[in-house]
Amino acid sequence: MxxxxxxxxxxxxxxxxxxxxxxxxxxxxxxxxxxxxxxxxxxxxxxxxxxxxxxxxxxxxxxxxxxxxxxxxxxxxxxxxxxxxxxxxxxxxxxxxxxxxxxxxxxxxxxxxxxxxxxxxxxxxxxxxxxxxxxxxxxxxxxxxxxxxxxxxxxxxxxxxxxxxxxxxxxxNSPAIDGPLPLPPEPPPLRIAYVGLLQVERGILQVVELLRQRPEWHLDLAGFGGDEELIKREIAGLPNVRYHGRVPYGKAIELMAEAHVLFATYDPSIPNHRYSSANKLFEAMAIGRPIVVARGTGMDRLVERYGLGFVVEYGRLDELERAFNRVASWNQEERRNFAHKARGIYEAEFSxxxxxxxxxxxxxxxx
CATH class of the missing domain: 3.40.50.2000 (Glycogen Phosphorylase B;)
Known part of the structure; x- marks a missing residue:
């Protein structure tokens, strides 16, 4: 049971x-x-x-x-x-x-x-x-x-x-993904994805605010949780944010694979976040996508050790924008190289x- x-x-x-x-x-x-x-x-x-x-x-x-x-x-x-x-x-x-x-x-x-x-x-x-x-x-x-x-x-x-x-x-929290590596989509626009628990302490509203300022970027958002209604109100009327609600796991992986970058910018002032080992970090590795995480959370050490993405200070929109801009500047060869490197780390260490x-x-x- x-x-x-x-x-x-x-x-x-x-x-x-x-x-x-x-x-x-x-x-x-x-x-x-x-x-x-x-x-x-x-x-x-x-x-x-x-x-x-x-x-x-x-x-x-x-x-x-x-x-x-x-x-x-x-x-x-x-x-x-x-x-x-x-x-x-x-x-x-x-x-x-x-x-x-x-x-x-x-x-x-x-x-x-x-x-x-x-x-x-x-x-x-x-x-x-x-x-x-x-x-x-x-x-x-x-x-x-x-x-x-x-x-x-x-x-x-x-x-x-x-x-x-x-x-x-x-x-x-490694995903059970062993199929072929999904290659990143051709930009533009820069595609960002978040699928998971909908709580404001996970940096979602900061990314939404950034999307207000950068209408050329696109966010796919899915999940459920205690702040679902609040987040839905915040994204209402934003044409570059698409809300999918609760989705099955296969669809979640599909949404992330269709993105160029993921984020898991949890608030490190919450004790549990300082030890977080989020699904999203390992899913990002398995599908070969960079991830942006907050400094002082349990994920930042792995991201920095293995070069899996970017670490930013929680709540700093300028640092968040800089990280997303870095990904937006990559050419398709750089995206593919990163995807193969991340998948290799997943298979060797975290499968x-x-x-x-x-x-x-x-x-x-x-x-």
Whole structure:
């Protein structure tokens, strides 16, 4: 049982891990939270059966979402208890699913894997500091009580200092992309893409403001999240910004491959962003596109070490514009050379095949 507090429609990391387990011979069910109650309750997919619990709730609303989250956790616990004979292991994604997983695991003697996509206390946006401190203490304790912990990057060990996991694995947010390298489109115009969580702390509004000033550039924007309506209002009337809403993962990769440059300029003042290991960084590598990231986030060291794009100060439109201008100035040979270099780094260091072996090794240790 893989537990996730979003509808998994899509969720690239959940889908990749679930598919890897299916391919290794495990029977997998994903239990997800459909906060709007608009998606199919049951769905058969290549990564197993997805069952969505339709419990009303919102993204990014802090204490206002506490009661829906409690309902979701109780529903998860009841689900796990009622179906006790149908599974051997629980794979809990993030803190907002791990407590029912741990309780069911202890009561029923099931193995529990805790997959920390983001350290929960550091990602809460509208939650009082005292509550974050309590969550942090509980979270670190839980990491020592489960059977194994997965982190998205070795750098995050510092973020969970004080925890004592029995087993610890590192699985990067690498995409499962192994097809031919998509060659960059011919400019102009410069095409920029962002597909992901729609939150203002991810630098989206700064890029939108830049697009107001540079009408000859084009932005493809897709995803969902707590600031979706705000962002939609900001882009209304901009002819050079195209909003795609929630898209399946294949379409997400297609939108990024049709761009010349991606961005993931997260606000480094948010603790969780200082350890970020975003899907977009590894997707950019796999499809051979440069990426612009903010200094002081978990991605800047990899971008600088391997020459994967550009690092800018968060909120500095002049630096952002300079980075995009650099990409716009490349000729097609330079674009192709960069694409082949980035794809080579992905395949040598960060491919999903390598990450998949880490996941299966962890499960085999616990068998």
């Amino acid at each position: 893989i537990l996730r507090s979003n509808p998994v429609a899509p969720d690239p990391r959940v889908e990749k891990e679930a598919r890897a387990l299916v391919e290794a011979g495990y029977k997998v069910k994903v239990v997800a939270w459909d906060r709007k109650g608009e998606l199919p309750r049951l769905e058969e997919t290549p990564h197993g059966t997805v069952e969505r619990l339709p419990i009303k709730g919102n993204f990014g609303s802090g204490l206002a979402n506490l009661l829906p989250l409690a309902r979701f956790n109780l529903a998860l616990l009841w689900y796990l208890l009622k179906r006790r004979s149908t599974y051997d292991a629980i794979h809990a994604c993030d803190f907002d699913t791990v407590l029912p997983a741990l309780l069911a695991g202890k009561l029923l003697r099931k193995q529990v894997i805790y997959d920390v996509f983001d350290f929960y206390a550091d990602m809460l946006r509208a939650t009082p500091g005292w509550l974050k401190a309590i969550i942090r203490k509980i979270d670190l304790k839980v990491m020592g009580w489960v059977d194994g912990v997965i982190l998205a990057d070795e750098a995050r060990v510092d973020q969970i200092r004080g925890a004592s996991p029995k087993y610890l694995a590192f699985i990067y 999903w095949e390598k990450m998949k072996r880490e996941l299966l090794d962890l499960y085999q240790k616990l068998d």
